[in-house]
Amino acid sequence: MAAGLVISAPASGVGKTTLTLALARAWRNRGLKVQCFKSGPDYIDPAFHAAATGRPSVNVDSWAMDRSTIAHLVSRGSDADIVLAEGSMGLFDGVAARGVSGTGATADIAEMLGWPVVLVIDPSGQAQTAAAIAAGLRDYRAGVRLAGVMLNRVASPRHEDLVRRALDDAGIAVFGALPRHAEISLPKRHLGLVQAEEQAEIGKLIDEAARFVSEHVDLDAVMQSAASWSPQPAANGLNVTPPGQRIALARDAAFSFVYPHMLEAWRAAGAEISTFSPLADEAPDAGADVCWLPGGYPELHAGKIAANARFRNGLRAFAETRPVHGECGGYMVLGTALTDADGIRHEMTGLLGLETSFAKRRMHLGYRLASLAMPMPGHKAGARLRGHEFHYSTIIAQPDAPLAVVHDATGSVIAETGSRRGHASGTFFHLIAEDR
Template structure:
């Protein structure tokens, strides 16, 4: 069985699509349906919430960084055996970067490729019938997709709802539900997005409250009916990124959690074994592993504790000294460096396996897709291999040090190739989050 699917999207960020997506997912699970969630774009946090809401794995679909075959593989895995897929868009429905048709990073690309109708979440605060003009524009902007209906969010009153609904009736788009302006429906956030699912207090109580609010305000039967057949493109067995080893020690705790589900799934499918360990619990990478991966996350919030984790630091240095590959992405890269300056300006000694020094006190947002060409053989591939991915961090490099770069990177907007990351012996790292080998 291949599940039918829907894409929950919005005209802009901040419209409430994450909370409504989670509420729909949980409400349908409580009805007895097998629900799978997926997230458009480069986002580590939302899929973990989807997994909590549905009690099933979630993953990312990224039309800029992934081939059609990989997108089909991920969507097919999610749709197999489920009753419905409730996918969540990123930013605005059509927000994109320069790229080939269908591979611009827009959520609309995913809806078009997989044939999923779109349910549009419209924040109607500060407007009434004018919200219909926004929905009408979304209906006609891209002929590849179909808007199946709208869910109104942040409705001030019953009178407000009626006025907005009149506008939607005029353009012929069904109103599937209307949620009030309610602060209790907002999940807590921090600088990279929502506070992670594993750190959110009373997570399942919050998800149940979202489900009850959505079930009381949205026609769930109409939502299920609006879902469309999943049109899978031809796919093959694809390993998105090469496995850095056969037995991979992977840091996993509140400081290191940003690993894409499709990357881990690809490593497992290729026969690798993942062995988690916790630096915050002062655990070293297990010595019987042949590679170590330090993911991104929030090491800047735990810099003092990491600096004092002597068993972890000594074990990490010993692991690298044995010649085994050690790679750090974003936050992991910061921990492999010499020092990390926290938000209060205090400097903490890190592993010193790379010469980079980073600071969270000097904050600057770095955000966007990247294409990286490797400068030397390493855990991500061979010299000259190209990878697609992204950066999203506020930390800055205050001293790059003497290590040669890991890769030359460009962005989709025509930037000149620039050196990025560091490498020394078997140790590599960068702020670049790899999504897939470039096609």
Template sequence: MSPSGILVSAPASGAGKTMVTLGLLRALSEDGVVVQPFKCGPDYIDPAFHRAACGRASFNLDSWTMDAAMIDTIAAEAGGADLALAEGAMGLFDGAVSRGSAGHGASADIARRTGWPILLILDVSGQTQSAAAVALGFSRFDPDVVLAGVILNRVASPRHERLARAGLEAAGIRVFGALPRREDLALPERHLGLVQAQEHPRLDEAIASYAALLRERVDLAAIRDAARSNALAGSAGGRLPRPPAQRMAIAQDVAFSFLYPHLLEGWRRAGAQIMPFSPLADEAPAADADLVWLPGGYPELHAGTIASADRFLTGLRRHAANRPVHGECGGYMVLGDALIDRDGTAHRMAGLLGLVTSHAQRRLHLGYRRAELLSGLSDLPAGTRLRGHEFHYSTIVEQHDPPLMRVTDADGAVIAETGSRRGAVSGTFFHMIASEE
């Protein structure tokens, strides 16, 4: 059984879910509550903010890429906590049209599976009593998704709050608090979303301000009391993805930070040795590694530094002579011949794949993906089927090697981006989340 929890969601993106989640994580932690954070959907950036807020690793829960057993296993990471607190993605019921392993990828799927009720963040800009109609619709849309109540956000004045509260109370919907309209509370963003947690210049100060605001304006005790769970979910009987190698040298710094915590945890539990190194610090991968893994991130912002990292590139090329190297998204770009940054400057990369990518020719590639390996990837044999997603703005200018995988989108349509391979080196824009076993 999973511990009692609550899921922070909203009718749409941009309503203030992350600010409220971070404020709750920090404020409750300061009160001595052990809070286990989660993030619905495929997202690398928000979980790092969660960890900064409460000191615990945040795990992703996604119903399109994960089956029910894996969702239960990951939810069980909250077993030693007093409270599970999940941040939703997009709007509560937004997901893929086609059903995946355990649902459509919507936050509502996770709420339904875990039994965690919804704390709905309502942006009431430009409306008063109409907010009640929105909340009432969300409370009745799916009888298996329970609405605990709402927090009003971007309230303009005491009168604005009073009118909005009146409508919600008349509809029988609980209001846990109201937050003022304050532009200074926004977190900085870039092309893939929020600036990474480790790059935020005053992150702790920002989170502390969110916590102080929620203490002043929100009934924290009532939110904690509203937490629930589903006795049928939360068991640890499922299996996390197995490691692709026994000794794995994994690039980890601000240019290579996009690797899901449940993958790392699963690999460690299976006995894999994780050996982190930093390309930006010009560190070479461990000489005795079975596999070098370059995760995604923002290499386009550090292309000049990577191009001049001689120890890193020499070590990478030495390893690739007879042992596997794999890159995901940004890591894939670094394995190619060149990376063209947003200013149009070409930077020489590792040259292990016949690939040139450009961030100057920006085009959004976004969505769930299902993939089948056409050749082996270290210990993962050809024919292995994977689920994941793609999210980047880079464009392939040149690609001269055979494909690594066959890829389809959530609706089964074939995707042209297949990744590529050359000898023991492989890469793809596909981000792995789970295998179909």
């Protein structure tokens, strides 16, 4: 029987991912089977989880997924010794309006699965107040149980003592305290962490984090705080239809933002996936019946994409007879042009009229509910799709027929409708699930 824990925090940026990776690798080094999940719509962290554990990780999301889907996804942890669900943002942070089974908050997953929460607290610039924050989070919502805290980036032994005493007075267990340690800092860029596959030394970094955490955290106490857990049988699996039988998937440093559960669902439904690299000037597999361009960082590689004639011509030829769909960065590459951060305009594939600019940066972030006005690969007109949007590019032109009516989590209509022209379609949101 597995044991389950949720790793969360009062806010973003306190070290949840690093500590999750360190715990996972430390327990793996002890010979334990460790399974990780990511709560919320983060498509980068699961690859780090897989690097730390040697097992694929997937997202679980209470706004976009129903309980049956979540139960199906977490059931892969049934053979593990310890299951860790890494939270996003703060423990109770979600959207204002409830989605399919919750607001997207990490607390939803903790309550749904009955897993206690280990809080990662960064007490920089405070001391006893850290205990007040932890106590407030402990008492905020019935059904969410606090196992204890791990302190990160403590300034000195005196600082640690002050915080520990206050937490002890509040009846909150402290599993360990980590001094600042730059060697285990994960590099970042504008959409989050630099991807695991782009970091040649990621294994060494995780090993160092595991060593460091093992020295400063009582791993046995953390393990003992976990809840025994047996997965509940799911009435249904993932409600995902593959976009085709043979899928050509763009996959490289510019096209990598795709949820692992989506690829797994496509394969489980019998689809075959062949990958190609636009950055290596590769064209999609001519034997595929659909091409899918995920999001990623095309704005960092716009010049190279524009110069890769074999990719662009191959994609255009493919789209003459078969569907091509792009999400976010992939959508931008299907467009006419992309202006980079230096203001240089690069010609893209021209399958859609979309033109975007990364020079005019504005953050677009949040859940999306789209009602398709016309079909896209894998989904009929009228389908209701749930996804998430996160990018900084600005639309300069979006002249093609709107693909969908898109609302944010509050129900407000947004301008990023997606587009369709001929066999090409695209959206700025990343698909998570279709409403049943």
